[in-house]
Amino acid sequence: MNTAVDDYTMPGGGANIASLPKVSLHDHLDGGLRPQTIIELADAVGMAVPVADAAGLATWFADQADSGSLVEYLKTFDITTGVMQTKEGLTRVAREFVQDLGADGVVYGEIRWAPEQHLARGLSLDEVVEAVQEGLDAGADDVAGSGGSIRVGQLISAMRHADRGLEIAELAVRHRDNGVVGFDIAGAEAGFPAGKMREAFDFLARNYLPATIHAGEADGLESIRGALFDGRALRLGHGVRLAEDITTSSEDDENTYVTLGPVAQWVKDREIALELSPSSNLQTGAIEQWGDELVDHPFDLLYQLGFRVTVNADNRLMSATSLTRELFLLSETFGYDLSDLAVFQLNAAASLFLPLEEREELADIITAGFDAA
Template structure:
């Protein structure tokens, strides 16, 4: 197992956020590596890293990612994907990933990653998916040996700036019986609209495989429209800039009127989940229109207006974070209590890409876990 994560208590209580049952919907495999594992894997394939000290390497990633630009943020992945080009590398990283989620109290997680970025050393797309699934299953077994339980699903991602969307969509459908639960597109958002991958989305709709789309992070409402219309997205990856479609008017300094634009109204009324990632949204400048501190994040606005908000890490290595830490940061910023944190987990359980019966069982587990806290 990895080192014990930092402990966080709900303010004024003895309740540990770490121990509360959690659901993770937006967590990238190549953004959650342990620095020590990276160093070990890099040495085995002769890849040079910025440093071979694990603590220094973790700090380097967090510093480089804290740029205010999604494009610069994404450059850090050159090193993480670099050590994930072999079956052994993918399997090891996936196993670590599962163990680290379980150590953080996650009982269900969806791990997203782009197989097309892991073929440099001869793996096929199918072999890459199989390697990750092998690691996931090893991680689940390891966690069970420690007396815990976790379930993991793969989200197969296509890179939006590439031209392999349909091929990757077909890959996802081929492996839907082997751990894959859904599809995603990621990468540079601005200039690469969802409509470029329309053939993939049409195919996925025909095959009834659920879709989430990165949108509303580095681009605004047009990107979200494309995710909903072209992608038929059931969830929005980040989606934070949906707040641009919310108008707040204060009258006489007392009364406040809020108007939702058509996109925001659609998303709220149909309970399309927002995969919000607070620390990442600060790092990439996704919330720059509102400010540059956690208190400026429109998370609470969206929550209070009834949107299906969920809390996520995006890339734990780059943000030097955990799901527990993200919940703690929001609690400190907005004064949330256990009831609020439970709502966020129930929202995620309702939005996860599992059959209805499994979502209901997950909901029951969350309710029971919070009741015991």
């Protein structure tokens, strides 16, 4: 990943996007490891890696992930989760994750991960959550020590194909005073609707813990509908295929008419945030019905229609990206200016799983940072 600060000035000159305050809603812990860290942690536990140098390994991940299939994309996580099975590995990865967010100008990040995938070497569910929180806290201290400021929260994910939804929901609630701010379900989407974990979502609702649900990435409107009404999702993880419920027609050369279906209308009217991840959506084939280039992504359509769109990196390692880079690519593709990027960040701040007053404080930080750019 190319993260040189001077690479991401706004198209046409002006502010450097890396220096602007940003909010990250959708960023996977096991998708943001440093390649050198993978090599060192793999060596410590006797695990083989496909490429032995950091630059080559970074390229391998990007090439493997660029498959056009979510299933193939997810296979790369066998390596990253493989080195995150010890307290030391989890704490180091979490600490570096926050350091990297801070270096990218992120002032608040919600970091999602699935504790059930990190038990192979004997740690308990509670122990892995505690190890990650220790790393997150250390990373935030590191950012503060270098003159920056960042806050983070954990989003605890349950894997859709496993039968542990209620157990993981209980884990999330148990640690809500130790860094956990919300719940998620992740993994293979098609065939594993949110309704299969209805008991978990009922438990979360009774305990007032919010949920964001992966939906509308590898499956369509039924998956989104299930996330909204079975999972009570306050945000949609990706949600890009919501555009399937939007019809456009042109009766002449000057006017285009847009009709929203009932699911799209519900999402728009309730300002349910769409955690869009442009590069990832291209890699996994989530937008293949519209095309295979960024200009084909329905991001701009959703934005122009007034949906609460947000911009996210999803998996920084697999997509060889950062939040700054995603914003730069969108600006370059759709001609967005600083005022547009500010909207995306304010949308994200408004959608965080934080108390209202804290969301408003972050909005003030974002506005001040963009006004000064």
